[in-house]
Amino acid sequence: MKTALVTGATSGIGADCARAFVAAGWKVIATGRRADRLAALVEELGADKVHACTFDVNDEAARDAALDALPADFSEIDCLVNNAGLALGTELAQESNLDNWKTMISTNVTALVSLTHKLLPALIARKGMIVNLSSVAATYPYTGGNVYGGTKAFVRQFSLGLRSDLAGTGVRVTSIEPGMVETEFTVVRTGGNQQASDDLYKGVNPMTGADIANTIVWVAGQPPHLNINTLELMPVNQSFAGFKVTRE
């Protein structure tokens, strides 16, 4: 039985990844800061299928303590799903909060890179795979997306760079690039404004965490000779905006 480590499994896409991997016959190491959510996931899916690791991805010492103490049944990781991440704020760059920018860069970029670096030797030894959560925001800039989009562009390009460096190792790497998925993402982005989140997704028929999770499990289930480099997904009701033109 293969094992996936899913960061950010307390909510949204990550929690649904845990469910979808287990349904597909995998074991899951589920991580996040909210221990109660992880405990509920273990209760739901079974302690033989899910092992909870509670840590902030920005706290390398806590992360290493948790991962270095994995029980034998969960100690061999075949798939790393770098999902933990967030957007904070929708303000214009010139009105943004610098601490929010630093938190997005630290969580979405630095912590992702650090965990990947830690697990690369083991993933190479097992010819495993890495699935990174980028976003359509990596490719299509939008007003107020400034640093969030920048972090996701990093994730996409880092994924492609990893592919290049890992050639010949058998390790597969995929950048998943979703558009609108209704999760806690917008509640977090707006500092807890559930109404803003409801308004954003109203009538859009957005993608669900399960849509993305099922796609990730499908990617992971491809034969070992096949690598999906990038995968962009949107709800049918989301597409492309035109260029913004200002007039003097």
Ligand code: NDP
């Ligand atoms: P949610 O807010 O529902 O889930 C985010 C997850 O990330 C939570 O489990 C949260 O866990 C975890 N997380 C955030 N910060 C930290 C941290 N410092 N340490 C540990 N875990 C952390 O959002 P989504 O499920 O939508 O987002 C998952 C990923 O998908 C993100 O990378 C996001 O950028 C990306 N994405 C989302 C899209 C969307 O429209 N929703 C579209 C494209 C990409 P906890 O708070 O318990 O620590």
Ligand code: 8X3
């Ligand atoms: C977030 C995707 O389309 O909500 O990563 O900006 S979108």
